[in-house]
Amino acid sequence: MQYDVIVIGSGPGGYVAAIRCAQLGLKTAIVEKYNTLGGTCLNVGCIPSKALLDSSEHYHNAAHTFTTHGIKLENLGIDFGQMVKRKQEVVDANTSGISYLMKKNKIDTHFGVGSFKDKNTITVKKADGTETEITGKNVIIATGSKPSALPFLKIDKKRIITSTEALNLTEVPKHLVLIGGGVIGLELGSVYARLGAKVSVIEFMDGIIPTMDKALGKELQKVLTKLGMEFYLGHKVTGATVKGKDVTVTFDTPKGESKELKGDYCLVAVGRVAYTDGLGLDKIGITVEERGRKITVNDHLETSVKGVYAIGDVIKGAMLAHKAEDEGTLVAELIAGQKPHIDYNLIPGVVYTWPEVAAVGQTEEQLKAAGVKYKTGSFPFKASGRARASGDLDGFVKVLADATTDEILGVHMIGPRAADMIAEAVVAMEYRASAEDISRMSHAHPTYTEAMREACLAATENRAIHI
Numbered sequence: 001m002q003y004d005v006i007v008i009g010s011g012p013g014g015y016v017a018a019i020r021c022a023q024l025g026l027k028t029a030i031v032e033k034y035n036t037l038g039g040t041c042l043n044v045g046c047i048p049s050k051a052l053l054d055s056s057e058h059y060h061n062a063a064h065t066f067t068t069h070g071i072k073l074e075n076l077g078i079d080f081g082q083m084v085k086r087k088q089e090v091v092d093a094n095t096s097g098i099s100y101l102m103k104k105n106k107i108d109t110h111f112g113v114g115s116f117k118d119k120n121t122i123t124v125k126k127a128d129g130t131e132t133e134i135t136g137k138n139v140i141i142a143t144g145s146k147p148s149a150l151p152f153l154k155i156d157k158k159r160i161i162t163s164t165e166a167l168n169l170t171e172v173p174k175h176l177v178l179i180g181g182g183v184i185g186l187e188l189g190s191v192y193a194r195l196g197a198k199v200s201v202i203e204f205m206d207g208i209i210p211t212m213d214k215a216l217g218k219e220l221q222k223v224l225t226k227l228g229m230e231f232y233l234g235h236k237v238t239g240a241t242v243k244g245k246d247v248t249v250t251f252d253t254p255k256g257e258s259k260e261l262k263g264d265y266c267l268v269a270v271g272r273v274a275y276t277d278g279l280g281l282d283k284i285g286i287t288v289e290e291r292g293r294k295i296t297v298n299d300h301l302e303t304s305v306k307g308v309y310a311i312g313d314v315i316k317g318a319m320l321a322h323k324a325e326d327e328g329t330l331v332a333e334l335i336a337g338q339k340p341h342i343d344y345n346l347i348p349g350v351v352y353t354w355p356e357v358a359a360v361g362q363t364e365e366q367l368k369a370a371g372v373k374y375k376t377g378s379f380p381f382k383a384s385g386r387a388r389a390s391g392d393l394d395g396f397v398k399v400l401a402d403a404t405t406d407e408i409l410g411v412h413m414i415g416p417r418a419a420d421m422i423a424e425a426v427v428a429m430e431y432r433a434s435a436e437d438i439s440r441m442s443h444a445h446p447t448y449t450e451a452m453r454e455a456c457l458a459a460t461e462n463r464a465i466h467i
C-alpha cells in the first residue's frame with residue numbers, strides 16, 4: 001500500500017493532519033495503536049475530563065447555589081456510575097465521529113503499532129501479532145505524550161494514579177492527595193472536590209498554575225479554597241506508600257520539615273512526556289531530546305530526516321490539543337506546497353475549573369523580564385451586570401497593552417465562560433488591535449464579554465465605565 005502521506009497517531013494532531021492532507025488531494029493513511037481514534041484528547045484527556053467537569057458542576061450548583069435562585073431540591077444525590085457512564089458515552093460519540101471523518105475523507109485507517117522500517121516504510125503490528133507494511137512519500141509522527149512519573153514514586157494505577165485512572169474511578173475518593181497544582185490536578189481535583197472529596201494539593205512551586213500570569217493563580221487558589229481544596233505550596237514530595245486502601249504521601253515543607261498526608265487515592269499530575277516508544281526512530285536516525293524526550297524539528301516541523309515531520313505533544317511547545325491541530329494543518333499544507341504559518345504567541349491556554357481561567361499572549365512577568373513598557377487594565381466580574389445575574393462574581397479580566405502604541409500584548413482572565421471569551425482576545429491580537437480598538441467596539445449587554453471591553457477601557461486612559 002503506497003501513500004503520499006502516512007500519519008502515525010490519531011490524536012488531534014494526527015487526525016487533523018490526515019483530514020487536511022486528504023482535502024488537499026494527498027492519498028493518506030493513519031496508523032493508530034489503540035482500537036479507537038482520537039488519541040489522548042478524545043479518549044483520556046480533554047473530552048472525558050470536560051464531561052466530568054460539567055456533570056460535577058451541575059451537582060455542585062444543585063447542592064450549593066440553586067437555593068439562592070429559589071430552587072428547592074429534595075433527596076439530592078450522586079449516581080457516580082451514571083456520571084462515569086455518561087462520560088464514556090460522550091467519549092464514544094466523539095471517537096466514532098473521527099472514524100466517520102476518516103471514511104468521509106477516504107483516509108485508510110490501520111490499527112496497530114506503527115514503526116519505521118526505513119524513512120518511507122512503516123510496519124504496522126496489529127494486536128493479533130500480524131504485521132503489514134505501508135509506504136509513504138511523507139510521514140507525520142503524531143504519537144503524543146504520556147503522564148510523567150516521579151522517579152521515587154511507583155504509580156500502581158490503583159491507589160497511586162495518573163489522570164487516565166482518575167477519569168475511570170468507580171467511587172468518589174474520600175481524600176484525594178494531588179501531586180502537582182497544574183492544569184490536570186486542578187481540573188480533576190475540582191471534579192472530586194465538587195462531588196464531596198477532600199482534596200489536598202501539594203505543589204512544588206510557590207503558586208498554582210505557575211506558568212500562567214501570577215494574578216490568575218492567586219485568584220484561582222482563593223476560589224478553590226472556598227470549594228474546600230487545601231494547598232501545600234512550595235512543598236516537595238519525597239515519596240508515597242500504599243497500605244490496603246490507604247496512601248501515605250510524604251513531603252518536605254519549605255523549611256525542610258517532613259510531613260505526611262493520608263488519603264485513599266493519590267493523583268500524580270506533574271506534567272507529561274513525549275511518547276516515542278516502539279517507533280524505531282533510531283533506525284532512521286531521528287534523535288530525541290534528553291529532557292522530555294521530545295523529537296527535534298525545524299521551523300517547518302520537519303525532523304532531521306527529510307520528508308519525516310512531527311507535530312503535537314511529541315515536539316516542543318505547549319501540550320495542547322488546538323496547538324497539535326494547528327500543527328497538523330500546517331504540515332499538511334507544507335507538504336502540498338503551501339506557505340502556512342502559526343503564531344505560537346497567540347495559542348490560548350485554558351483551565352476548565354469554575355470559574356474558568358484563560359489567557360493569550362505575554363504574562364506580566366514575561367513583559368517585565370523582557371523590559372517591555374506596558375500598561376494594565378483590569379475589570380472584576382463583581383462589577384458585571386451579567387455576572388451578578390448568574391451569581392458568578394469571582395474573577396477578573398486583565399489586559400496588558402504596550403505603553404506607547406496601545407497594542408494588546410496579553411489578556412489574562414478568570415471568570416465565567418472565560419474559555420470561550422478568550423477567542424475575542426485571540427482575534428484582536430491576531431489583527432494587532434489596540435486596547436482602544438476593543439474599547440470602541442459594541443459588546444452586547446448584558447454579557448460576560450463586556451468585562452473584556454471594560455478592561456480595555458481601563459487600559460485606555462483609565463476609562464472603565466462600571467468601576
Ligand code: FAD
Pocket residue numbers: 008009010011012013014031032033034038039040041042044045046047049112113114115142143144145163184275277278279311312313314319320321322323324352
Ligand atoms: P495524542 O492525543 O496523545 O495522540 C497520540 C496518539 O498516537 C494516541 O492515540 C496513541 O495511541 C498513538 N500512538 C502512539 N504511538 C503510536 C505508534 N507507534 N503507532 C500507532 N499509534 C501510536 N488539551 C487541550 O487543549 N484542552 C484540554 O482541555 C485538555 N485536557 C486534557 C485533559 C487531560 C486529562 C489530559 C491528559 C490532557 C489534556 N489536554 C488538553 C492535552 C491534550 O490531550 C493533548 O495536548 C493532545 O491530545 C495532543 O495531541 P497529539 O495529537 O499530539 O497526541
Ligand code: NAD
Pocket residue numbers: 150179180181182183184185187202203204205208209210235236237269270271272318319320349350351352
Ligand atoms: P502541568 O505542567 O500543567 O502541571 C504540573 C505541575 O506539577 C506544575 O505546577 C509543577 O510545578 C508541579 N510539579 C512538578 N513536579 C512536582 C513535584 N515533584 N512535586 C509537586 N509538584 C510538582 O502538567 P499537568 O497538569 O500534568 O498537565 C500535563 C499537560 O497536559 C499540560 O502540559 C497541559 O497543557 C495539558 N493539559 C491541558 C489541559 C487544558 O488545556 N485545559 C488540561 C489538562 C492537561
